[in-house]
Amino acid sequence: MSAYKELMAFTRQTMALGEISGRLGWDQETMMAEGSAIQRSEEMAALEGVLHARRTNPKIGEWLDTIEDTSLSQAEQAQMRLIREQYTRAVKVPADLAEEIARTTSTAQGIWAQARVAESFDAFAPTLERVVDLKRQEAEAIADGGDVYDTMLQDYEPGTSAREIGEMFDALRPRLVALRERILGAEVSPRALDREFDPAAQLALSSKLAMGFGYDFTRGRIDQAVHPFSSGSGNDVRITTRTSLRDPFNCIYSTIHEVGHACYEQNISQDYLLTPVGRGVSMGVHESQSRIYENQIGRGAAYTAYLFGEMTTAFGDIGVADAEAFFATVNRVSSGHIRTEADEIHYNLHVMLRFDLERQLVSGELAVADLPEAWNARFEADFGAKVDKPSNGCLQDVHWSVGLFGYFPTYTLGNVYAGCLNAAMRRDVVGLDEDFARGDTTRATDWLRENVQRHGGLYESRDVIARACNGAVSEEPLLAYLEDKFSRIYNL
Structure with a gap:
């Protein structure tokens, strides 16, 4: 149980940092000044680097190997299931790729909004090409030879195809x-x-x-x-x-x-x-x-x-x-x-x-x-x-x-x-x-x-x-x- 408590304490800190990242995203779409977009993308990338390092920390794997699921309650077993799924996916994604996705998608949202107002797909197309390429790289790393789109689906509806x-x-x-x-x-x-x-x-x-x-x-x-x-x-x-x-x-x-x-x-x-x-x-x-x-x-x-x-x-x-x-x-x-x-x-x-x-x-x-x-x-x-x-x-x-x-x-x-x-x-x-x-x-x-x-x-x-x-x-x-x-x- 000490290993489980250590794992959950570490996970709570990671999720708290994830909530901060989410709050930055909320601010970007509601309150942030337009001229702050480039700096915000760097902030998001930096925070994603910290989060990715925590999500792929080898200590998580050690905890997962140590903890005996049968000794846990139903809720604790569910926590383990979700942590194991998230860790298994995260360790397959290179840190520099995770940071670049965060940086690119942060600026891409603003570019999309401007292109939408200007009624210009051409103004958004190069950015979208970059986003598609990065997300494909991420999914290919996780899929490990499996179906790339099915891998993407797991982020939103686990277990479906x-x-x-x-x-x-x-x-x-x-x-x-x-x-x-x-x-x-x-x-x-x-x-x-x-x-x-x-x-x-x-x-x-x-x-x-x-x-x-x-x-x-x-x-x-x-x-x-x-x-x-x-x-x-x-x-x-x-x-x-x-x-x-x-x-x-x-x-x-x-x-x-x-x-x-x-x-x-x-x-x-x-x-x-x-x-x-x-x-x-x-x-x-x-x-x-x-x-x-x-x-x-x-x-x-x-x-x-x-x-x-x-x-x-x-x-x-x-x-x-x-x-x-x-x-x-x-x-x-x-x-x-x-x-x-x-x-x-x-x-x-x-x-x-x-x-x-x-x-x-x-x-x-x-x-x-x-x-x-x-x-x-x-x-x-x-x-x-x-x-x-x-x-x-x-x-x-x-x-x-x-x-x-x-x-x-x-x-x-x-x-x-x-x-x-x-x-x-x-x-x-x-x-x-x-x-x-x-x-x-x-x-x-x-x-x-x-x-x-x-x-x-x-x-x-x-x-x-x-x-x-x-x-x-x-x-x-x-x-x-x-x-x-x-x-x-x-x-x-």
Whole structure:
């Protein structure tokens, strides 16, 4: 047990330093002056060098060899499993490569943001080529002859593979496309909002909704960023959102989505603070929380009835007749360019597009220079519309600029998990819609905290969902939920 205690003390220090690195990243996207970017990249690289040295310290291997897992509790065994996995991966990555990835991705985020504003893919392409090359080198070192993209996936959804995800997408796509065609052919056409909405009032309302979903502002904050995100763990979990003058849903639902991520981290047992178990188990499970908060609860008929009242109080006449019409407006289906603004039908098609293209980038089948053409052709084929500018195409997402290859498929995996959780939650908790109509999400978020969030990384990702739902993971609950919901809205 002394060896275990020494290992955990060392690990807690490493994770505390990792949180500091994360805070630097948060600052870069929210508060940092533009002229500080080069210095920040050096700071990030220096800190990554320290972290990499700690994560690959040979003493960790000695502790792992010394400790007898069978003498440990369930939580302690989970800590060992995660430490062993992280150590095994880390020791395969050269220190200079780890530092260069941190340096390059730190500056790349700013270059991407500037290129996005300038609508110039060419201004970003050389940087993206460098990021792809560095991340490929890292994955090749870890894979040791295995599949490079599958290796990348393990950073976000351990235990899965591109083949498994591809099979899931193949099962989802036909029914999603069929449902979309029925919707687009329907006589019903919900009205879009057509007003200007004060950004300050959007932020005030979003903060109120965040508190209603259980976000603890004594251990977090909301700021604005180009691309909404959640950052941190335990007792310092921060989120960002953004406003659009004519689209308040962008702010409202980005906030609710990020609150789902943040509440997951805030609600993990304090016993696991600053340990491997004290983080969300995978990005798929993380996305299940953000998506069920945003969609199954936040875009449901009951909650939108409450939100309709809050919107009219905040903004006055919003141009929508009543709560039922507002429910349809919130869930209006259209083939828009932007993933984060997509309706629930098109969202997964956005993810599938990115999944296929990033696999081609990683394998070398698709050159970075050819990405805009490939993106635009695929988008037109899948969505029936042309891409008019890079910020509506391959420059819209921050992920590739910071090296998050393998992240995108976890969004749809999270939707599938959320479908399973929603069905189980409604089976276990009677009368939720009456709560939601009052803006009260307490019983729902309590169920999610008890069955998913508090465990952190105690169980492996699919086990977390299967235990919560008392059954195997399947895409069927998500598809049934979507078909039922949109049949009601569009009179299908």
